[in-house]
Amino acid sequence: xxTLKQLAKELNVSISTVSKALNNSEEIGEETVKxxxxxxxxxNYTPNKVALSLKQNKTKTIGVIIPDILNHFLAKVLFGIExxxxxxxxxxITCISNESLEKExxxxxxxxxxxxxxxxLCVAEETQIEGEVNHFKRTIAKGLPIVMFDxxxxxVLCDKVIVDDFDATYRATKSMQLKKRKNIAFISxxxxxxxxxxxxxxxxxxxxxESNQEPLVLNLKKKDDSQQKIKAxxxxxxxxxGVISADSSSGIIAINTALNKGYKVPxxxxxxxxxSKSVSNHSIPRLSxxxxxANQIGANAADLLINRLEKKFDEEIxxxxxxxxxxxxxSKSTLK
Numbered sequence: 001x002x003t004l005k006q007l008a009k010e011l012n013v014s015i016s017t018v019s020k021a022l023n024n025s026e027e028i029g030e031e032t033v034k035x036x037x038x039x040x041x042x043x044n045y046t047p048n049k050v051a052l053s054l055k056q057n058k059t060k061t062i063g064v065i066i067p068d069i070l071n072h073f074l075a076k077v078l079f080g081i082e083x084x085x086x087x088x089x090x091x092x093i094t095c096i097s098n099e100s101l102e103k104e105x106x107x108x109x110x111x112x113x114x115x116x117x118x119x120x121l122c123v124a125e126e127t128q129i130e131g132e133v134n135h136f137k138r139t140i141a142k143g144l145p146i147v148m149f150d151x152x153x154x155x156v157l158c159d160k161v162i163v164d165d166f167d168a169t170y171r172a173t174k175s176m177q178l179k180k181r182k183n184i185a186f187i188s189x190x191x192x193x194x195x196x197x198x199x200x201x202x203x204x205x206x207x208x209x210e211s212n213q214e215p216l217v218l219n220l221k222k223k224d225d226s227q228q229k230i231k232a233x234x235x236x237x238x239x240x241x242g243v244i245s246a247d248s249s250s251g252i253i254a255i256n257t258a259l260n261k262g263y264k265v266p267x268x269x270x271x272x273x274x275x276s277k278s279v280s281n282h283s284i285p286r287l288s289x290x291x292x293x294a295n296q297i298g299a300n301a302a303d304l305l306i307n308r309l310e311k312k313f314d315e316e317i318x319x320x321x322x323x324x325x326x327x328x329x330x331s332k333s334t335l336k
Contacts, residue, residue: 002043011035062305063116064094065107067124067151072248072279073294074122077149080298081120088306099125105135117309118145120301123153129192147305149297151194159304160321161297165195168290168326169202172272173244175328177210179335181242181270185216187230187254188246199246199274216240226250230257241269248275252283255333270334277329285332297324 008015013032021028021036028036039045062085066074078094085092093116095107104124111119119139127133128151136156140146149161169186176184186203190196200217207215218233220226230253234240243258245251251273255265263269265285272288273280280287300322 002040002045007036007039007043007045011039058309059115059117060089061091061093061116062302063107063111063119063121064092065097065104065119065121066094067097067099067122069096072276073150073292076276076294077122077298077301080295081302082298083295084299084302085306088302090302090306097124097127101126101130101132108135108139112139112142112144116144118147118305120147120149120298120305122149123151123194125151125193127153128194145305145308147301147308149301154194157319159301159308159319161301161304161324162321163292163297163324163326165198166202166205168274168328169199169244169246170206171202172290172328173203173206175330176242176244176270176272176334177206179270183213183216183237183239184242184244185218185233185237185240186244186246187218187220187233187250189220189222189226189250190247191219196246203244220250226253227257230254231261234258234261243269243271245271245273248273248279248287248289251275251287251289251333252279255283255285255287266333266335272328272330272334280329280331283333288331288334289329291327291329293324293327300324 004015004018008018011018017028017032018036021033022040024033064078064081066078068074082092093111095111097104097107101124104127108119133153133155136146136153140158145158146156147159147161148156152160152162173184184207186200188196188200191200204215207213216237218229220229226249234257243251243254245254251271254271258265258269265271272290274292275287275289276291276294277289280289304320304322
C-alpha cells in the first residue's frame with residue numbers, strides 16, 4: 001500500500017505538504033492540492049486511521065447508545081446524529097442498550113477504551129428507574145464527554161438536548177379545552193420515564209387550571225393489554241371527550257377503541273399523541289400529533305459533542321441544555 005512518504009517522493013514535496021494537501025489546508029496552494037489528490041487517487045491511497053488516531057489522540061468517532069432501535073423516534077434521532085457527524089468528518093459506532101442498565105454500562109466500557117472520542121446517548125429505562133448515574137460520571141472523568149438527549153440524567157453534568165415535554169402536553173391540553181372539551185383524559189405507557197412524568201405534569205397543570213374538571217389518568221405497564229385497559233377506562237369514564245397520549249401507540253389504540261365503542265372521532269372524542277407524521281398515518285382518522293423533530297434533536301446532539309471535542313468553545317464553559325421546540329400538528333382526530 002502506498003504511503004505518504006512515497007507520494008511525497010514522487011511529487012518532490014515534503015510529507016507535511018502531502019498531508020496538509022489531503023486535508024485541504026489553506027496553507028497549500030490549489031494547484032498543489034490538485035496534484036496531490038490526483039496522485040493519491042491514482043494509487044488508491046487511503047490514510048491509516050489507526051496510526052492517525054494514535055498520533056492525534058483522536059479517533060474522529062462518536063459512540064451512540066440508544067435504548068431501542070425499533071423505536072421510530074430513536075431511529076430518526078440516530079439518522080440525525082449520523083448525518084451531522086458525517087458532515088463534520090466523524091464516524092459513529094452505535095450500541096443498543098435494550099433498556100438495560102447493565103448493557104448500557106457494558107457499551108460505555110467497551111467504547112471508552114480508545115474506540116471513540118465521546119458519546120451521544122439516551123438513558124435506558126432501567127437506568128432511570130434505578131436512578132443510577134455513576135457509570136456516566138466515570139466515563140466523563142476519563143475525559144470522554146457525553147451529550148444526552150430526550151431521556152436525560154439531571155444529576156450528571158453534561159450537555160443535553162431535550163424538548164419541553166411539560167409545555168408540549170400543557171399546550172396540547174389547552175388546545176382541546178379551547179375546543180370546549182370538558183373531560184380530557186391522559187393515557188401513557190411511559191410513566192416510568194422522565195419524559196412520561198413531565199408530560200403527565202403538563203397535562204395536570206392544564207386540567208387543574210380549569211375548575212370544572214379533575215385529572216383522568218391511565219398509566220399502562222408494558223405487560224398490560226393496552227386495548228383492554230383503555231376499553232375498561234372508557235367504560236368507567238363514559239363522559240371522556242378528549243385524550244392526550246404520552247406516546248404514539250396509546251394514541252392510536254385510543255382512537256381504535258373509541259371507534260369500536262361507537263364514538264365518532266373527532267365529533268365525540270378528540271385524540272392527540274406524541275408521534276411522528278409517518279406514525280400518525282397508521283390510524284383512521286389520522287392522529288393529531290405533538291411532533292418532536294427527531295432529526296433536529298440528533299443533529300443538535302452531534303453538533304454539541306463535536307463542538308466540545310474540537311474546543312469550539314472554552315472547556316470550562318457551563319454545559320448547555322438545548323431545547324428543541326415541538327410542533328402541535330392537528331389532523332383529523334381533533335376538531336379544527
